[in-house]
Amino acid sequence: MPPQGILLIVELLPKNWEVRFIDENIDPVRPEDFAWADAVFVSGMHIQRERIHDITRRAHRAGKAVVLGGPSVSSAPEYYPEVDLLHCGEVGDGTARLFQRLDETIERPAEQIAFHTVERLPMADFPTPAYNRIDPRKYLLGSVQFSSGCPFTCEFCDIPALYGRNPRLKTPEQIVHELDQLADGGCNAIYFVDDNFIGNPKATQELLPHLIEWQKKRDYSVHLSCEATLNMVTHTRILEQMREAGFTNVFFGIETPEPTALKAMKKGQNLRTPILEAVQTVNRYGIEAASGIIMGLDTDTAETPQAIMDFADVSNIPIMTVNLLYALPKTALHERLLKENRVLHDAGNRDSNIVFLEPYENVLRNWQAVIGYVYSPEKLYARYNYNALHTFPNRIPPKNPLKQATWRNLKRAIRIFSRLIWHVGIRSDYRRLFWDMAWRELKQGNVENVFAIAIVAHHLITYSRECTEGKMQSSNYSMRQVEADRSQTLQTA
Numbered sequence: 001m002p003p004q005g006i007l008l009i010v011e012l013l014p015k016n017w018e019v020r021f022i023d024e025n026i027d028p029v030r031p032e033d034f035a036w037a038d039a040v041f042v043s044g045m046h047i048q049r050e051r052i053h054d055i056t057r058r059a060h061r062a063g064k065a066v067v068l069g070g071p072s073v074s075s076a077p078e079y080y081p082e083v084d085l086l087h088c089g090e091v092g093d094g095t096a097r098l099f100q101r102l103d104e105t106i107e108r109p110a111e112q113i114a115f116h117t118v119e120r121l122p123m124a125d126f127p128t129p130a131y132n133r134i135d136p137r138k139y140l141l142g143s144v145q146f147s148s149g150c151p152f153t154c155e156f157c158d159i160p161a162l163y164g165r166n167p168r169l170k171t172p173e174q175i176v177h178e179l180d181q182l183a184d185g186g187c188n189a190i191y192f193v194d195d196n197f198i199g200n201p202k203a204t205q206e207l208l209p210h211l212i213e214w215q216k217k218r219d220y221s222v223h224l225s226c227e228a229t230l231n232m233v234t235h236t237r238i239l240e241q242m243r244e245a246g247f248t249n250v251f252f253g254i255e256t257p258e259p260t261a262l263k264a265m266k267k268g269q270n271l272r273t274p275i276l277e278a279v280q281t282v283n284r285y286g287i288e289a290a291s292g293i294i295m296g297l298d299t300d301t302a303e304t305p306q307a308i309m310d311f312a313d314v315s316n317i318p319i320m321t322v323n324l325l326y327a328l329p330k331t332a333l334h335e336r337l338l339k340e341n342r343v344l345h346d347a348g349n350r351d352s353n354i355v356f357l358e359p360y361e362n363v364l365r366n367w368q369a370v371i372g373y374v375y376s377p378e379k380l381y382a383r384y385n386y387n388a389l390h391t392f393p394n395r396i397p398p399k400n401p402l403k404q405a406t407w408r409n410l411k412r413a414i415r416i417f418s419r420l421i422w423h424v425g426i427r428s429d430y431r432r433l434f435w436d437m438a439w440r441e442l443k444q445g446n447v448e449n450v451f452a453i454a455i456v457a458h459h460l461i462t463y464s465r466e467c468t469e470g471k472m473q474s475s476n477y478s479m480r481q482v483e484a485d486r487s488q489t490l491q492t493a
């Protein structure tokens with residue numbers, strides 16, 4: 001996905017500053033980029049911490065000041081002692097003071113300076129992020145943000161502390177304009193990166209008619225997706241509107257199928273409707289559910305891994321992001337575990353900074369077993385097959401699908417399809433599952449389903465194999481270095 005935050009910053013920079021924008025997910029920063037710049041702006045999440053350090057070192061070698069903003073530094077400025085200028089918090093008065101400092105001098109300060117936002121810029125005053133700086137077709141998904149913040153207080157989550165419990169909002173007009181920019185640039189799937197799309201259900205309900213109108217104008221050519229809390233299923237009108245607006249995927253922080261664990265982590269909002277019933281409900285509106293799952297909870301028992309595997313089977317949720325619990329700064333979990341002396345200052349070669357009740361090796365082994373199970377080709381294709389039969393048919397199809405078959409789209413589709421045939425249909429050890437699915441869907445004219453299922457499934461199967469070989473981190477917040485191994489794997493593939 002395009003990085004929302006730094007694209008917004010690009011648009012807010014003084015207009016007389018020249019800007020070169022580089023997303024390292026697409027292209028690496030080159031030495032000549034550092035040489036060209038007066039100052040280097042960086043943004044990232046905790047998992048990108050090592051890369052942030054690396055960019056900082058390279059910028060310093062080129063003699064340039066480094067400015068760091070974004071979610072990681074806002075939550076834990078102490079992670080970045082070597083960065084020159086820190087931007088902590090959201091866009092606001094701290095941003096203005098930072099720009100003023102850089103206007104006065106681009107020299108590296110003798111000591112780190114931190115700019116903290118106290119007065120946030122209202123989101124209704126946000127400009128459109130600089131989508132004109134990216135090629136949206138290079139991303140699997142486009143990204144927009146309607147709201148920031150979440151009213152809930154799950155013990156492990158830093159969103160309420162960082163972004164507040166009263167969601168702040170953009171206007172529907174801003175969102176429609178952003179969607180237009182991305183779709184005109186070639187995006188056919190766009191993700192709402194809001195912390196919780198229904199953090200303010202009334203605002204969501206007011207936005208959705210605008211999205212419906214937009215989607216109808218574009219004849220359902222763009223799939224929309226978002227993340228939200230599971231209590232969404234209690235808002236039937238919102239579900240109806242989401243279907244009409246072309247929402248096809250929603251990520252839910254289900255976290256665990258065990259009710260006692262949900263209570264312990266203060267996630268009672270997941271208990272309002274039985275979880276399986278909630279998943280089936282969203283499926284009836286054409287929405288494929290994705291789920292976050294956490295392992296390493298104090299409530300985990302010897303039965304927990306099997307309970308998660310059973311949950312995958314019966315919920316038929318294809319994408320399950322299974323992570324080890326991590327104590328993020330500014331969370332109630334961090335505070336509690338600090339008091340219990342269970343937070344590691346330096347996690348070393350571990351993927352979590354928590355001293356689990358179980359030995360770390362057991363927790364990691366259980367995680368690998370769960371990942372290996374849920375993303376075994378048979379299990380994953382079975383869950384996708386369920387959704388192809390019971391979820392996807394509930395979506396509103398385009399009236400003129402052939403209108404989307406532009407020469408540019410066709411060329412892209414042929415390129416992707418030939419790679420799929422080679423890597424999945426011929427070379428993979430699960431090609432029979434692929435061909436069974438592809439044949440069934442092609443017979444019904446569902447070409448798009450073949451792409452959607454096969455591409456994501458291939459990625460997940462490859463990912464799970466790397467996990468079980470120890471080549472991937474078991475937590476999104478892990479600092480363990482595996483990137484070098486991984487890039488080598490991709491290069492030799």
Ligand code: SF4
Pocket residue numbers: 150151152153154157158159160195196229253
């Ligand atoms: S519902 Fe989601 S975003 Fe809100 S506090 Fe809980 S985990 Fe965080």
